[in-house]
Amino acid sequence: MKIVRKPRLQKFTIPSSEASCSDIYKEISIMKELDHPNIVKLIEVIxxxxxxxxxxxxxxxxxxxILKGPDSTGGIPEATARKYLRDIVTGLRYLHSCGIxxxxxxxxxxxxxxSGQVKICDFGVSQRFEGNNDELRCSPGTQVFTAPECITGATYHGRAADVWALGVTLYCMIFGQYPFIGDTIKSTFHEIIHRKLNLPKSLNPYLANLLEGLLCKDPIKRLTLEQVTQHQFYKESS
Known part of the structure; x- marks a missing residue:
């Protein structure tokens, strides 16, 4: 259950033209539209x-x-990460098909x-787009999962930014830590924009190739979700 005091609602606004109502009402409106096995369902609003x-x-x-935050002991088994990845990608493809x-x-x-099925939750900063135009003007998500273009540009494409966050999430699942992190928000953003992705040579080459495609700093060259579903790592049997 999510509980919000109504006098606070006017404070929860996104400073952009995409948002015309408070975060919580937008979240409710979006969740009412969704019905998918990989999406947490909104049952009722009181x-x-x-x-x-x-x-x-x-x-x-x-x-x-799926993960309790950064862990120096490492991440989860590769087969488990692959299973979770498939569920996340399926849920994200559904969201994008709904213009979200x-x-x-x-x-x-x-x-x-x-049953071990992954469900996507928390639509508090989600945004809508129409047709094939997913160009957005604000990126209110978690900093360490922010795509480079969200930091450097006035606008960005939402689907590509979701794919980047998927890549960071997969990296976290495999290694138990973030791929790009600094001591401050500014230094974290610098790492995201400038630091090259470093992967161990012992890593499954299919997984390494997928991570490189998801965490490509150029959003035009970054893998799409459709391409992820055709990737060898995604299709490998667990």
């Missing part, structure tokens, strides 16, 4: 005028998130149910 609170009743996902950019793909927003 507007309690007596205590000025809004209750979002969400599907209960028992297993928690998630905007904050990261392990904390990817939950696992009893």
């Amino acid at each position: 507007d309690d005028s007596d205590c000025d609170r809004l209750y979002m009743i969400l599907e209960y996902v028992k297993g928690g998130c 950019i998630h905007g904050d793909i990261k392990p904390e927003n990817l939950l696992i149910n009893d």
Whole structure:
């Protein structure tokens, strides 16, 4: 369940032309449209005028998130990461087909149910696009998952930015740490823009190739979700 005090809603706005209402109402509007096995379902919204609170009743996902944050001991098994990747890609392709950019793909927003299925949650910073024009003007997601073009340009393409965040997430699943991180937000952004992706030579070459394609700093050359589904690592049997 997500509970929001209504007097605070006016503070939760995105400073861009894409947002014409508060984050929470936009999140509700988006979630009402969605119905997919890899998306956490919004079951009901209760507007309690007596205590000025809004209750979002969400599907209960028992297993928690796919990863509990950076871990120096390493990530999860490659076969498990591949399984999770397939679920995340399937959910993201559905969102994009609905004209929705998630905007904050990261392990904390990817939950696992009893059967091991991944469900995407938290649409608080998600944005809509129409047709094939996914050009956006603001990137309110988590900094360490932010694509380079979201930092350097006035606009960016939402689907490519979601793919970058998917790449960071896959890297986290495999290695238990972030690919680009600094001591401050400024230094983290510098790492994202300028530092080359370094992968161990012992890594599965198919996985290495996929990570390089997902974390390509040029969004035009970056893999699309459709290309990910055709990638050898994605199609390998676990």
